[in-house]
Structure formats: C-alpha cells, structure tokens
Amino acid sequence: MSHPDAIALVGPPGSGAAQVAAILAERWGLPLVDTDALIEARTGRTAADILVEDGEAQLRLAEREATTSALGARAGIVALSSGSVEDEQVRADLADWVRGGAPVVLLDLQPTTAARRAGLHAGTTALVGTRSRWRALFDARHPLYVEVATVVIEVDDVDDDGAADAVATALTAPGR
DSSP states (O other), rough: OOOOSEEEEOOOOOOHHHHHHHHHHHHTTOOOEEHHHHHHHHSSSSSSHHEEEEEEOOOOOOOOHHHHHHTTTTTEEEOOTTTGSSSHHHHHHHHHHHTTOEOOOOOEHHHHHHHHHHHSSSSOGHHHHHHHHHHHHEEEEEEEHHHHEEEEEEEETTTTHHHHHHHHHHHHHTOO
C-alpha cells in the first residue's frame, strides 16, 4: 500500500506526536518538520524558554509562524506543537491542509495517561497547581484537536512504534 505524501500530527503533551512523526518520516522516506524544533532553529530558544521569558502570547505567535511555514510546504510529516491548535489561524491552515487532500492525525490519549507521560503523576503536593493547570489546558485543547483531526488514533496502550504502526495502517487502508 502506498502512503500519503503529507501528514500532520497533533496531540496533547505525552501523545508522542514528534516521535511518531520522526518514525513515519524515516520509514517512508519523507521530510520531517517538527514545529517545536523549527521554533528553536528560528529563535535559538526552546518553546518552554519562550513561554517563560516572553509569555504565552509570544509562544503562540512563534507556533503560528512555524506551523504556517511547515504546512505551506504541503509535503512530509509535520508534528505540531501541542498548543498550536489554540490558534484560530493554525486551525484554518489545518482546514486548508485537509482540503488539499492531506490528513490530520490526532494521537489521542486519556488525561491520566497524558499526565503520566508528561511527568505529572508524582505524588507531591508541589505538583497540585501544575496538575490542575495542565488538566485545564488538556480539557480546553481536546475539542480543538478533535475539530482539526481527520483520523484519530488511540495511543494509551502503545509505544511510539505501535502508534506509528496504527497511523500507517489507518492511512494506507484500502478505500482511504
């Protein structure tokens, strides 16, 4: 079966979007664009550093610019930053991507799995505020991930290779 020439992957922190994108790009010999890596290459700072030093509005702007650039190429495997779906322009760009025939794959997981994978499962009271903020972000973003997705892959019980296998199966199935 042939694979698509362009795929965008979205998902909450812990979903493995960047890792799964890298696996698929290597398997299929396609270019890989990780918008977090693109932000760092352009700014010399990580997304986390931009958030802490410049605030959320600047991070969202950097994510929008990186995503617009990545999707504009209309080829390869694109892993989007987890917060990028909050931006209306990014969601419009993803809708254009889909209209152009490329899928948007949501790597979906339960909040408890995502929190564990993101390192928020420790039993310390110091994480309570972080956990509640993280859960609020998860709850706010999840409907946006679903809105932009054309394919949903549950990744709670699989590692990154298993998630890549599931994406490949879903995207190369007959009639797709």
